[in-house]
Amino acid sequence: MNTMQVELGDRSYPIYMGVGNLDKADLLIQHIKSKQVIIVTNETVAPLYLQQVSRHLQQFQVEVVILPDGEQYKTLSTVETVFTALLSKQFSRNATLIALGGGVVGDISGFAAACYQRGIPFIQIPTTLLAQVDSSVGGKTGVNHALGKNMIGAFYQPQCVIIDVNVLATLDDRQLAAGIAEVIKYGLIRDYDFFSWIEVNIDKILARDETALTYIIEQSCRNKAEVVAADERESGTRAILNLGHTFGHAIETGVGYGRYLHGEAVAIGTCQAADLSRRMGLLTDIDVERIETLLRKVGLPTEPPVDLSAEEFINLMAVDKKNVDGEIRLILLNKIGEASLPIGVERSVLLETLNHYGRTD
Amino acid sequence: MNTMQVELGDRSYPIYMGVGNLDKADLLIQHIKSKQVIIVTNETVAPLYLQQVSRHLQQFQVEVVILPDGEQYKTLSTVETVFTALLSKQFSRNATLIALGGGVVGDISGFAAACYQRGIPFIQIPTTLLAQVDSSVGGKTGVNHALGKNMIGAFYQPQCVIIDVNVLATLDDRQLAAGIAEVIKYGLIRDYDFFSWIEVNIDKILARDETALTYIIEQSCRNKAEVVAADERESGTRAILNLGHTFGHAIETGVGYGRYLHGEAVAIGTCQAADLSRRMGLLTDIDVERIETLLRKVGLPTEPPVDLSAEEFINLMAVDKKNVDGEIRLILLNKIGEASLPIGVERSVLLETLNHYGRTD
Numbered sequence: 119m120n121t122m123q124v125e126l127g128d129r130s131y132p133i134y135m136g137v138g139n140l141d142k143a144d145l146l147i148q149h150i151k152s153k154q155v156i157i158v159t160n161e162t163v164a165p166l167y168l169q170q171v172s173r174h175l176q177q178f179q180v181e182v183v184i185l186p187d188g189e190q191y192k193t194l195s196t197v198e199t200v201f202t203a204l205l206s207k208q209f210s211r212n213a214t215l216i217a218l219g220g221g222v223v224g225d226i227s228g229f230a231a232a233c234y235q236r237g238i239p240f241i242q243i244p245t246t247l248l249a250q251v252d253s254s255v256g257g258k259t260g261v262n263h264a265l266g267k268n269m270i271g272a273f274y275q276p277q278c279v280i281i282d283v284n285v286l287a288t289l290d291d292r293q294l295a296a297g298i299a300e301v302i303k304y305g306l307i308r309d310y311d312f313f314s315w316i317e318v319n320i321d322k323i324l325a326r327d328e329t330a331l332t333y334i335i336e337q338s339c340r341n342k343a344e345v346v347a348a349d350e351r352e353s354g355t356r357a358i359l360n361l362g363h364t365f366g367h368a369i370e371t372g373v374g375y376g377r378y379l380h381g382e383a384v385a386i387g388t389c390q391a392a393d394l395s396r397r398m399g400l401l402t403d404i405d406v407e408r409i410e411t412l413l414r415k416v417g418l419p420t421e422p423p424v425d426l427s428a429e430e431f432i433n434l435m436a437v438d439k440k441n442v443d444g445e446i447r448l449i450l451l452n453k454i455g456e457a458s459l460p461i462g463v464e465r466s467v468l469l470e471t472l473n474h475y476g477r478t479d
Numbered sequence: 480m481n482t483m484q485v486e487l488g489d490r491s492y493p494i495y496m497g498v499g500n501l502d503k504a505d506l507l508i509q510h511i512k513s514k515q516v517i518i519v520t521n522e523t524v525a526p527l528y529l530q531q532v533s534r535h536l537q538q539f540q541v542e543v544v545i546l547p548d549g550e551q552y553k554t555l556s557t558v559e560t561v562f563t564a565l566l567s568k569q570f571s572r573n574a575t576l577i578a579l580g581g582g583v584v585g586d587i588s589g590f591a592a593a594c595y596q597r598g599i600p601f602i603q604i605p606t607t608l609l610a611q612v613d614s615s616v617g618g619k620t621g622v623n624h625a626l627g628k629n630m631i632g633a634f635y636q637p638q639c640v641i642i643d644v645n646v647l648a649t650l651d652d653r654q655l656a657a658g659i660a661e662v663i664k665y666g667l668i669r670d671y672d673f674f675s676w677i678e679v680n681i682d683k684i685l686a687r688d689e690t691a692l693t694y695i696i697e698q699s700c701r702n703k704a705e706v707v708a709a710d711e712r713e714s715g716t717r718a719i720l721n722l723g724h725t726f727g728h729a730i731e732t733g734v735g736y737g738r739y740l741h742g743e744a745v746a747i748g749t750c751q752a753a754d755l756s757r758r759m760g761l762l763t764d765i766d767v768e769r770i771e772t773l774l775r776k777v778g779l780p781t782e783p784p785v786d787l788s789a790e791e792f793i794n795l796m797a798v799d800k801k802n803v804d805g806e807i808r809l810i811l812l813n814k815i816g817e818a819s820l821p822i823g824v825e826r827s828v829l830l831e832t833l834n835h836y837g838r839t840d
Contacts, residue, residue: 153804198555198624205626210802233594235800236621236632237712260597263559265566271597272633351598439596441571443514 125347139282143174149277154213158227160187190376200230211235220246221253228259232274242279247297251338256346266437267367296381304341310455358457362387368434385418394471395450428472486708500643504535510638515574519588551737561591572596581607582614589620593635603640608658612699617707627798628728657742665702671816719818723748729795746779755832756811789833
């Protein structure tokens with residue numbers, strides 16, 4: 119097992135990465151300082167891993183909330199169901215919440231933990247690759263609004279993150295690919311060597327080779343932890359983690375939450391950001407081709423949905439946390455392995471990218 | 480004008496206290512670092528003070544949200560209407576939210592500011608005595624849940640608090656009295672001299688003598704700021720500000736939000752806490768009489784509603800942020816001018832207090 123510390127002063131916490139971590143009772147129990155424990159999971163994950171986790175907790179008063187599965191349930195009203203569960207059992211401010219699931223479960227549960235009695239301790243046990251390499255680390259919690267993705271939330275750090283590589287065995291191919299989109303992102307924004315390694319080893323990753331999966335989780339978490347430690351609340355450099363996300367969020371919101379997995383929308387957005395970087399003279403044609411080829415090999419979509427017009431895109435992109443006074447700002451690539459900070463982009467150039475794909479508007 | 484700093488490191492901020500502060504454009508504008516400004520107020524306050532504030536903001540893009548008035552609207556769904564207003568105008572993460580109103584408006588708006596895009600700057604302009612002396616200072620924001628008062632929220636500090644003593648001229652008597660309940664609380668928990676001063680000057684306060692009102696605001700804010708600076712997130716001493724609140728919250732939740740003003744419920748709860756303190760051998764009969772006499776002079780209720788049984792009370796009190804692993808803990812008085820830290824109380828003694836009043840259960 120490899121342990122990595124996210125360095126955030128008195129909010130620092132460990133990420134445990136390894137094979138079989140769900141079977142290690144102590145790993146979990148040492149972080150629970152209360153009698154009362156609530157596990158929030160979903161209907162897909164519960165049959166697979168709920169018993170494996172809850173059997174460690176027989177000495178506690180354990181409640182379980184099982185949410186429906188899917189991005190379309192990442193709403194304030196789902197968070198309210200978690201509050202109701204906590205209150206109907208009279209759970210105290212020292213109760214511990216365990217988020218057992220993918221990014222949606224983690225984001226909802228983390229936000230519930232941040233807000234219940236103004237904050238209770240919580241633990242992340244991510245069960246998708248995307249949650250393991252990205253959403254469970256760094257304290258971004260929250261939900262969607264019909265008018266914008268992840269627009270409601272809190273920065274709220276967990277007590278620890280417990281990653282078990284074994285759980286990836288039950289992940290369906292589409293979910294695995296979505297996670298790889300965020301893995302590739304780390305290479306693109308700040309780690310050229312990692313990007314090259316992924317290119318070379320992509321077949322092993324897709325074959326779910328345990329060593330390869332462990333390696334991409336470790337490298338991704340290291341990159342994420344370094345960025346978050348440098349800028350917890352995204353006043354500067356943390357924004358680079360948003361490569362492809364302004365386009366991606368616009369797609370998720372525009373076509374309705376749940377049609378694309380988050381990682382799929384990010385893959386498309388990454389291609390659009392790469393194309394825009396090329397038009398701004400930052401990337402070469404070869405760079406863009408390299409990025410698209412890798413994403414296609416993973417089986418990820420690389421073109422935006424035909425039913426989202428350029429005008430709708432721009433309107434949706436106007437709702438983004440990187441914007442200042444309403445001006446659209448994007449993360450681009452200076453080169454493979456180095457992201458730009460958020461920069462404003464001429465509408466005409468943005469339109470060129472949006473109209474570049476097989477769409478007719 | 481008197482300015483006081485709430486000392487919280489990089490979250491420190493000033494409280495401006497004085498007569499005519501709403502007319503001072505600079506006071507407000509120096510704290511706005513964005514083009515986009517949203518004012519959240521309610522249907523009672525808007526006709527009185529919205530124009531007086533918004534005329535300072537002609538250089539900004541100003542949106543206004545007018546909420547219904549009353550504790551029963553302090554819900555997650557009201558917060559969502561603020562999010563919808565912000566998103567439908569594509570407001571950015573650097574937009575400023577101004578909370579113009581009493582405690583309910585401040586709590587809702589502050590929580591909306593805490594969660595919108597994971598946090599936007601906000602400014603408190605409290606227009607009730609209760610909000611001026613208590614809820615606008617210290618960063619407690621949040622909403623009620625049907626199963627518990629203030630159970631959902633965030634610690635989130637404003638950029639500044641602008642208090643204008645003039646606005647108390649339009650406050651109805653019931654609201655004024657409710658505010659005085661929290662003023663008296665500061666005397667009881669940590670400031671014997673202030674308590675005595677209030678006893679001597681209560682007629683001036685009730686006659687809305689400007690000097691007396693200014694004095695109680697300043698002394699209350701000083702006491703609040705000192706407690707908050709010592710323990711921002713209520714891991715210890717801040718809990719003393721909750722004197723009377725465990726009983727009070729139970730009353731508000733039990734009879735339905737809105738029947739009592741918060742300060743009224745706190746007045747009743749303060750009498751119950753005093754009675755319990757007497758039963759625990761901490762206060763004398765004379766102390767309790769002094770407290771009840773002062774609250775009665777203000778016109779505040781001092782007995783719990785007859786339609787709330789002792790059993791219901793205890794069940795409601797089991798949902799409280801001071802509880803640990805479900806055990807009820809209360810703030811009591813060691814003497815007038817000194818609160819206890821949260822202490823567990825025998826159920827039998829608690830029942831004596833609950834059954835002490837003119838109720839028949």
